[in-house]
Amino acid sequence: xxxxxxxxxxxxxxxxxxxxxxxxxxxxxxxxxxxxxxxxxxxxxxxxxxxxxxxxxxxxxxxxxxxxxxxxxxxxxxxxxxxxxxxxxxxxxxxxxxxxxxxxxxxxxxxxxxxxxxxxxxxxxxxxxxxxxxxxxxxxxxxxxxxxxxxxxxxxxxxxxxxxxxxxxxxxxxxxxxxxxxxxxxxxxxxxxxxxxxxxxxxxxxxxxxxxxxxxxxxxxxxxxxxxxxxxxxxxxxxxxxxxxxxxxxxxxxxxxxxxxxxxxxxxxxxxxxxxxxxxxxxxxxxxxxxxxxxxxxxxxxxxxxxxxxxxxxxxxxxxxxxxxxxxxxxxxxxxxxxxxxxxxxxxxxxxxxxxxxxxxxxxxxxxxxxxxxxxxxxxxxxxxxxxxxxxxxxxxxxxxxxxxxxxxxxxxxxxxxxxxxxxxxxxxxxxxxxxxxxxxxxxxxxxxxxxxxxxxxxxxxxxxxxxxxxxxxxxxxxxxxxxxxxxxxxxxxxxxxxxxxxxxxxxxxxxxxxxxxxxxxxxxxxxxxxxxxxxxxxxxxxxxxxxxxxxxxxxxxxxxxxxxxxxxxxxxxxxxxxxxxx
Amino acid sequence: xxxxxxxxxxxxxxxxxxxxxxxxxxxxxxxxxxxxxxxxxxxxxxxxxxxxxxxxxxxxxxxxxxxxxxxxxxxxxxxxxxxxxxxxxxxxxxxxxxxxxxxxxxxxxxxxxxxxxxxxxxxxxxxxxxxxxxxxxxxxxxxxxxxxxxxxxxxxxxxxxxxxxxxxxxxx
Ligand code: SF4
Numbered sequence: 202x203x204x205x206x207x208x209x210x211x212x213x214x215x216x217x218x219x220x221x222x223x224x225x226x227x228x229x230x231x232x233x234x235x236x237x238x239x240x241x242x243x244x245x246x247x248x249x250x251x252x253x254x255x256x257x258x259x260x261x262x263x264x265x266x267x268x269x270x271x272x273x274x275x276x277x278x279x280x281x282x283x284x285x286x287x288x289x290x291x292x293x294x295x296x297x298x299x300x301x302x303x304x305x306x307x308x309x310x311x312x313x314x315x316x317x318x319x320x321x322x323x324x325x326x327x328x329x330x331x332x333x334x335x336x337x338x339x340x341x342x343x344x345x346x347x348x349x350x351x352x353x354x355x356x357x358x359x360x361x362x363x364x365x366x367x368x369x370x371x372x373x374x375x376x377x378x379x380x381x382x383x384x385x386x387x388x389x390x391x392x393x394x395x396x397x398x399x400x401x402x403x404x405x406x407x408x409x410x411x412x413x414x415x416x417x418x419x420x421x422x423x424x425x426x427x428x429x430x431x432x433x434x435x436x437x438x439x440x441x442x443x444x445x446x447x448x449x450x451x452x453x454x455x456x457x458x459x460x461x462x463x464x465x466x467x468x469x470x471x472x473x474x475x476x477x478x479x480x481x482x483x484x485x486x487x488x489x490x491x492x493x494x495x496x497x498x499x500x501x502x503x504x505x506x507x508x509x510x511x512x513x514x515x516x517x518x519x520x521x522x523x524x525x526x527x528x529x530x531x532x533x534x535x536x537x538x539x540x541x542x543x544x545x546x547x548x549x550x551x552x553x554x555x556x557x558x559x560x561x562x563x564x565x566x567x568x569x570x571x572x573x574x575x576x577x578x579x580x581x582x583x584x585x586x587x588x589x590x591x592x593x594x595x596x597x598x599x600x601x602x603x604x605x606x607x608x609x610x611x612x613x614x615x616x617x618x619x620x621x622x623x624x625x626x627x628x629x630x631x632x633x634x635x636x637x638x639x640x641x642x643x644x645x646x647x648x649x650x651x652x653x654x655x656x657x658x659x660x661x662x663x664x665x666x667x668x669x670x671x672x673x674x675x676x677x678x679x680x681x682x683x684x685x686x687x688x689x690x691x692x693x694x695x696x697x698x699x700x701x702x703x704x705x706x707x708x709x710x711x712x713x714x715x716x717x718x719x720x721x722x723x724x725x726x727x728x729x730x731x732x733x734x735x736x737x738x739x740x741x742x743x744x745x746x747x748x749x750x751x752x753x754x755x756x757x758x759x760x761x762x763x764x765x766x767x768x769x770x771x772x773x774x775x776x777x778x779x780x781x782x783x784x
Numbered sequence: 785x786x787x788x789x790x791x792x793x794x795x796x797x798x799x800x801x802x803x804x805x806x807x808x809x810x811x812x813x814x815x816x817x818x819x820x821x822x823x824x825x826x827x828x829x830x831x832x833x834x835x836x837x838x839x840x841x842x843x844x845x846x847x848x849x850x851x852x853x854x855x856x857x858x859x860x861x862x863x864x865x866x867x868x869x870x871x872x873x874x875x876x877x878x879x880x881x882x883x884x885x886x887x888x889x890x891x892x893x894x895x896x897x898x899x900x901x902x903x904x905x906x907x908x909x910x911x912x913x914x915x916x917x918x919x920x921x922x923x924x925x926x927x928x929x930x931x932x933x934x935x936x937x938x939x940x941x942x943x944x945x946x947x948x949x950x951x952x953x954x955x956x
Contacts, residue, residue: 333895334860341894350894358901371887375902376894378859381867405864407814407843411821412861433861434818437893452890459819503822506829522829529826540914541819780818 204229205279205286210251217241227475228716230274230287238290239298242275245286246303253277253286255618256304256605258746261292261314262733263344269293271320274731275300276718276746280602283623287718292320299324306605309754317342317439327391332432332783334379335387341440348440350376388416391428396420400765404433408511408769411779413753415768422764427757431750434783442743446709447473448547448686450743455541457745458781461500461724463492463532465781466545468721471626472730473547476717477684477710481627484675485549490628491665492532492544493721494658495562498569499528500724501651501658505576508648508773512589517576524572531561547710548685549678559666566663573655580648590645594759594771597642605751608726609654610775613639613646620722632664644774651776684710709738725749725776745784749777806849806875807928813848813868814841817855820882820914824854827917837924845871850927851904852920856884857897869904877931879923880906883913 206229207222219234220241233241245253257276264270271292278285290297297314299322300307311322312331319340322328330337339346356375379387392399395418402408402415409415412433418426438457442450454469455462467489474481481489506521529539535558536544536551544551580586596606596614611618619636621629637653639646680687680698686705687698712734720729726748733741752775760768816824828834828841842848845868857865869878880900883889886909888898900906907930910923 332860339894346894348893356902358899359903359905360901371898375898376859378862378897378903381863384860384863404861405815405817405868407816407841412817433858433864434856435858435860435895436856436891437895440893441891456819456890459822519830522826523831526826526831539916540822 203282203284205231205282205284209282209284210245210286212250213244213248216244225715228287228718230289230716232289235290235293235297238288239300239303242277242288242300242303245277245279250281251279252281253279254602255280256300256306256603256751257285257727258605258729258731258744259300259307259310259314260731260744260746261318261320261342262742262744263318263342265344267291269295271295271318273297273314273320274744276729276731285718295319296321296323298322301325304605305600305603305758306751306754309750316340319343329390330387330432332435334383334432335390336379336383337377341437346440348437348444352376354378387430391430392416392418392426394418396425402768404430408772410507410772410777413772413777413779413782417760417765417768419765422766424760424763424765424768427760429753429756431753431779431783434779436780436784438784439743439745442740442745444739446706446738447477447712447740448705448710450740451545452541452543455543456780457747457784458723458725458728458749458778459541460503460778461496462541463489463496463544464500464721464723465728466543467493467627468719468723468728469730470545470547471721472717472719472732473710473712475719476712476715476732476734477547478713479548479682479684480679481549482676482679484669484672485677485679486627487665487668487672488550488554488677489545490632491562491662491669492535493627494661494665495528495531497658497724498655498662499525499532501655502528504651504724504773504776508776509580511769511773512586514579514586517579520572520576524569527565527568531558531565534558534561546678546686548680548682549676551678553677554669559670562662562666566659566666569659570656573652577652581652587645589770590648590774591643592641593644593763593767594774595641595643596755596759600755600758604755606726606755607748608723608752609647609650610726610752612636613650614642615639618727620720620727624720626719626721628665628668632661634658634661644770647774684712711736711738712740720746723748723781725778725781726752728781745781747781747784749775750782750784753777753782803931803934807931809838809840810850810877810924810927811840811842811848812850812852812879813845813872814843815851815854815865815868817853817857817861818884820854820884823914823917824852824881824920827920832917832921834921834924837921839924845869846873848872849876850879851876852879852881853885853900853904853906854881856889856891857900857903858895859897860895862897862903865900866903877907877927878904879908879910879920879927881910881912881920881923882915883911886911889913 221232245251255278269291275288316331352374354377357373400417404412404414414430416428417424454465458465502521506518509517533539536542601611601616634657637650691698692702714736718731720727729746731744735741880886885900908923908927
């Protein structure tokens with residue numbers, strides 16, 4: 202991705218005194234005073250020559266020794282320049298102006314910043330906690346908060362028998378657990394009953410695709426108002442990232458978006474590689490591209506299965522899981538693990554392709570189109586399917602920019618925003634594929650787009666296999682680089698590799714000082730990693746821009762005025778994964 | 785023990801029948817919490833097909849007798865999980881699936897519950913991150929054995945874990 206530089210916005214520069222440009226090689230950014238932030242953002246958003254209309258991300262970094270302590274970081278995307286911009290501003294008195302007037306997508310991001318750092322946003326409509334519950338007292342992502350939390354509650358294991366020795370050493374004291382009253386208060390703060398009844402949907406409901414908690418204010422069957430409570434799977438991944446080395450964090454990336462583990466791995470590793478200036482080998486790049494696309498098919502199959510299941514078509518669920526098993530077998534054969542494979546490494550991939558892997562994939566490529574046709578025969582022209590999907594949850598193009606929607610949700614509304622095209626990583630610039638676009642932007646379009654995406658993915662896989670057949674003897678990981686872990690064989694054979702392995706594992710990759718923002722096209726949208734390095738073995742801050750988090754944000758808007766039955770359709774067609782929204 | 789004589793009559797005890805019925809119709813609540821839930825779905829779907837074992841996932845806790853805790857339990861969801869457990873009719877059993885549910889797994893953080901056994905008693909722990917469907921099936925079969933053993937008045941023999949001496953004093 203190209204980043205906006207001074208020259209691009211030179212013609213408005215004079216109006217803003219405090220505007221400063223810092224030309225970092227990896228992430229050039231602008232710095233501006235807090236009081237000029239809103240006018241500046243408004244200017245670049247509305248200026249017809251700039252059109253930074255699309256909201257990408259907002260986050261905060263904590264520098265305890267600096268005054269003021271917190272720095273807000275904004276990422277926007279311009280439709281005309283096709284470039285991103287990074288804007289930073291220091292939060293005086295731990296306050297920042299709210300961006301919700303300009304971009305609705307900022308609402309949740311600001312709530313998250315309030316939840317994690319305790320920053321107040323002036324002008325925010327309802328600044329409540331995003332992930333934690335209302336009476337929680339701490340701000341976990343602040344640097345002075347310990348990762349394991351404050352253990353102040355006595356909570357021993359119930360499996361211990363009184364009088365007997367505990368089965369293992371463990372701490373009987375635990376972090377505080379909310380009471381039901383706490384959760385009720387959390388709920389009350391978000392929605393007040395105005396119509397007939399407030400209906401809770403979730404958090405532990407089979408239809409909510411995980412642990413999302415919906416609140417509907419209902420008038421009869423019609424939804425008058427809606428809000429979502431997230432955080433039922435908030436595991437503190439961003440906090441963990443600050444405490445582990447770059448390689449150690451790879452397994453956490455698959456556990457975030459567990460349905461498309463390899464895509465998340467690749468997005469993260471690409472960002473780290475760019476930060477460390479590591480160039481993976483040719484073969485590794487092809488393997489990554491191939492597995493990413495297989496994973497995308499896998500992910501879309503799960504979406505299709507559960508989506509159809511929610512709408513009452515159990516058959517499809519069983520059919521798609523049949524195909525998923527095949528892909529999982531392929532991944533297991535290559536990576537050794539079915540689901541959370543952690544197969545990608547800095548500089549390449551963990552293992553070389555095993556013998557016969559390409560044959561199996563070839564077979565899958567031949568077999569899969571017939572299966573895809575089978576699904577389409579059952580669904581695409583099905584009367585019930587059409588009735589439930591057509592015209593439900595229409596997303597306008599403006600809303601895509603406003604909320605920062607990405608992935609298939611954006612493309613179904615006709616916005617050709619695909620990271621694989623605009624910022625190709627790995628081998629996406631060498632493969633041939635098309636981006637399907639929708640016209641209306643309703644649930645049915647999202648369904649069609651994803652179905653076509655599976656075809657395109659299959660096409661990419663085919664090209665990768667052809668390429669990989671010629672690269673049989675190449676190396677799968679660039680172990681010559683000082684930042685890349687040696688393979689197991691090398692560690693056993695040479696003492697240098699062993700020392701290097703030891704150093705990297707214990708002290709981590711000593712990344713050069715700097716920052717990086719790089720994203721990958723996940724099945725659920727843009728998954729971005731914003732990493733700040735202070736030249737240590739561990740990142741100073743890792744921000745994860747989750748596609749599902751932003752996509753889900755439009756849900757309350759879309760469901761308003763519709764019947765409660767549409768909630769299932771809408772949620773299914775937005776396809777969030779809670780591990781990624783909550784992190 | 786059921787005894788069959790030549791006239792096709794089965795003699796048994798009511799308790800035996802109940803236990804037989806219970807262990808062969810374990811109905812879990814369909815709750816998915818995180819990644820492990822995907823593997824749980826795979827266990828229920830086409831290839832592994834738990835219906836063969838009489839395991840049918842139910843949407844309501846009131847119709848179920850097994851709770852498979854599949855995934856990370858964070859502090860915020862813990863009270864609700866307990867509520868669901870309390871809503872299940874007796875007798876009920878709990879399978880803790882995966883490292884997260886068993887002991888916090890890879891998330892030793894401020895927001896994660898370090899083991900679901902701190903809020904509800906667990907019968908079977910299935911290790912793995914995530915456990916494969918085969919492993920979950922093993923856990924279910926293990927639970928069946930446990931139910932059977934309880935009926936016969938024996939305590940189910942668990943694999944004894946050797947207790948290591950604490951290497952450092954724990955000050956509380
Ligand atoms: S044990 Fe592993 S796979 Fe299961 S929920 Fe935890 S992190 Fe996910």
